[in-house]
């Protein structure tokens with residue numbers, strides 16, 4: 001490693017957007033990396049501890065019970081950033097899922113395909129200690145404390161695998177469309193629809209519990225001190241029943257609290273919806289969803305086209 005890069009790594013540890021190790025991996029085009037645990041700074045570990053400590057009371061009040069059970073099963077360390085191998089030792093026997101370290105953004109198809117193999121692309125950097133609130137970039141607190149406890153639940157884990165199967169179906173269908181323009185148009189619509197479904201369930205989903213209480217299961221809520229309470233209690237939030245037709249046509253923005261959320265009845269319901277999503281793809285019912293956010297990038301499209309070409 002060059003001296004300049006070394007001093008940057010030593011100075012900022014594995015802080016989001018400031019980690020030289022990650023910048024180098026990305027410059028090399030490496031998506032899958034190892035978790036360079038020795039690079040975490042004392043401040044990185046302290047940030048993890050502060051993020052975790054303040055969430056417990058909120059999780060007790062607002063998280064669904066399967067999340068709370070998952071949290072218990074994982075034994076997340078209170079005072080330091082967790083090692084992904086430690087987490088996987090607890091998680092893999094339960095549902096087969098493993099957290100796999102990545103250098104950052106993973107193109108859409110590659111991401112969904114990982115889920116199909118029961119691998120969860122996991123960010124290893126952690127947010128700057130001076131900004132504990134929600135940030136648009138994922139970090140290890142969002143990925144591990146927000147997502148991973150849910151991966152210990154069988155129905156939830158199976159629903160994630162269904163996303164991977166939906167993506168495979170979309171890639172396969174696109175590969176059979178001869179007209180290039182039509183192929184890209186439909187694929188763009190399918191990817192946008194899947195991203196919205198994923199966002200309003202896995203990232204920001206709410207669930208009506210057995211006693212009728214509203215609880216969060218979405219990782220974006222479960223990793224946000226402010227938005228978790230807001231999502232459940234704020235009168236301004238529109239909480240609608242989760243219907244595929246509505247969700248896939250609902251644009252979202254990632255840089256502020258969500259004004260509209262969708263509610264499922266349970267994890268079996270979520271699994272049934274993910275199952276139905278694949279039927280919608282096969283039937284062409286996601287070929288013309290409303291435009292708008294999220295944007296579908298060139299690399300997202302390419303990832304699907306390359307998968308379909310295999």
Ligand SMILES: [Fe+2]
Pocket residue numbers: 138142143147203219220
């Ligand atoms: Fe996420």
